[in-house]
């Protein structure tokens with residue numbers, strides 16, 4: 001397909017594009033960027049940059065889901081064009097593919113066009129002076145997310161296409177009001193999890209995230225879930241694991257397939273046997289390289305590697321491939337000769353040459369005897385006739401003996417001296433030239449013929465390329481499953497159980513990275529279930545002497561899928577929220593999970609606003625950025641979504657932050673039936689009183705992270721403040737910030753001052 005032809009198609013189709021789905025797609029490096037416009041609804045959907053594999057599995061899932069009528073792509077990626085320019089299986093629909101020049105896929109102009117075409121959708125601000133570009137772009141990115149650089153190029157090309165095809169004028173009266181709705185594009189069967197969420201959860205270490213354009217060759221994977229899981233042995237296994245981790249699933253069949261295979265590996269005690277497995281396939285790491293080498297210069301080791309697969313896998317195609325290799329290559333002689341030697345009976349011509357070459361020794365002895373007739377006796381005893389590949393046939397004498405010859409009685413003057421070594425002198429005489437002519441460079445002939453035969457063997461083996469690709473992907477998949485099984489075995493993780501419900505029940509869950517970093521980790525459970533019936537709510541315990549208000553036994557239902565966690569600084573709130581998200585994430589890539597048990601109703605998206613683990617984080621969220629993430633959370637969530645908001649509302653004036661946070665809690669708590677699972681962590685404990693006042697407190701699970709030793713804020717100087725990291729029912733009203741400050745080494749005088757300021761503020765309010 002060339003671009004001119006494509007443009008013709010586009011012009012022909014103008015009149016009929018009115019109610020079509022138009023997809024614009026490109027791949028940069030290995031990231032897919034796409035935008036879809038529905039002419040019927042006026043909706044523009046934009047995809048977050050998503051990693052693609054050699055198999056174009058993601059693109060194909062996208063095509064199957066959206067069934068576009070027209071696909072626009074750029075002329076740079078021929079492979080992609082081939083994939084797009086096909087009938088979409090299952091739905092049996094063939095889209096029209098329009099190839100555009102690369103220049104139309106520019107990110108900066110795509111961004112400009114998107115802002116221009118969505119300007120009318122940006123909510124009006126009271127202060128109209130604020131309706132500037134920054135405001136518009138904040139709004140746009142709060143919808144499509146921040147990781148869309150490749151997709152912006154696709155948006156640009158799409159909008160240009162719509163403009164030149166005249167669609168905007170046909171269907172909508174006002175130019176540039178073509179887009180009626182802007183949305184994020186998510187592709188089933190994949191779980192939606194944003195770039196930021198992945199970063200905050202340390203799925204990949206920041207510096208080596210495969211979604212980044214930074215080349216980080218040589219850098220070690222930092223502390224990350226990928227680093228923890230990646231014990232793969234093959235390069236393709238590692239790539240497959242990256243893809244699995246970039247694209248957690250919603251498809252229960254694939255998830256169960258992976259999880260059950262991990263279970264099988266563990267049950268068969270495969271991990272302990274894995275060393276044996278790697279011995280059986282010692283070159284597993286090299287299989288991919290060896291198969292690739294068939295397109296270039298396979299070494300003997302490469303052939304051996306391919307043969308090892310054949311030796312170990314009892315399968316027809318492999319047996320056929322192995323047979324031709326075994327029949328053709330003489331490995332023993334190859335190793336001694338240092339080249340790939342072909343066995344007898346493969347080529348009669350080669351056999352003949354070998355026959356001559358093998359008999360060459362005795363033949364040359366005969367020639368030496370015959371030539372010695374013309375040589376003085378005292379020289380004949382050191383004379384030999386030899387053959388050197390490339391140099392041909394030569395007569396050699398001992399150098400010492402030769403120096404005894406007087407000029408007049410030698411025939412050697414008529415011979416041509418070729419070269420001298422420390423011990424020998426080499427000549428050619430007419431008979432040697434005759435042998436060169438008659439026998440030729442026999443070794444070179446043999447080698448040439450062998451190269452031809454090995455070339456043929458390569459061709460034969462390469463006809464099974466499809467098979468090798470499939471085999472390679474099986475090996476890669478197996479490598480990943482083995483890595484999952486290893487991680488489960490090493491860390492004592494358990495098999496998740498998937499249910500049809502939207503509930504999430506985790507018994508004694510742990511944060512997989514923190515557990516390793518800290519050595520010992522306090523597990524906590526989670527029970528996020530939709531309320532089955534309304535309960536009576538709870539009240540504060542009268543006997544409560546601690547700053548945490550215990551609500552034990554007073555919340556009879558305790559089956560809300562909304563949780564608000566309060567607690568002191570550094571008491572483990574964020575880690576708990578992350579561990580819940582990670583357990584869900586890990587289960588939906590098909591891994592075992594760090595918990596005693598986990599019942600998981602499949603999640604369709606994980607949305608987070610979480611601070612990263614401080615020491616590992618390079619990014620600081622701004623309040624606006626937090627709001628964008630919250631906006632994404634509200635907009636797209638379903639009852640299958642999991643939303644984690646960590647300390648939302650703290651980046652602004654206390655009362656504003658509290659009001660926004662409470663409004664959010666209220667919004668989710670009163671959402672009819674289909675509300676997502678939510679975990680909020682906060683220091684804004686006043687939210688509880690507000691919820692009680694509004695009568696919605698019993699729609700929420702109120703939890704706090706317990707500590708011991710300090711009964712109230714004034715006890716900050718006590719040495720015995722201990723974080724228990726145990727999640728309990730109730731609300732904590734103190735941050736124990738002063739105690740934390742003291743523990744962190746802030747001088748006591750400063751803390752005492754702080755306490756005085758606090759008292760002054762309390763008295764004046």
Ligand SMILES: Nc1ncnc2c1ncn2[C@@H]1O[C@H](COP(=O)(O)OP(=O)(O)OP(=O)(O)O)[C@@H](O)[C@H]1O
Nearest residue numbers: 520521522523568569570571572573574575576725
């Ligand atoms: N379950 C746990 N077991 C052991 N240690 C833990 C646990 N949870 C957290 N920690 C430790 O406590 C530290 C602080 O945890 P985290 O960041 O979750 O606190 P936080 O309550 O969110 O703090 P802040 O409110 O100040 O943001 C962690 O870095 C870790 O060292």
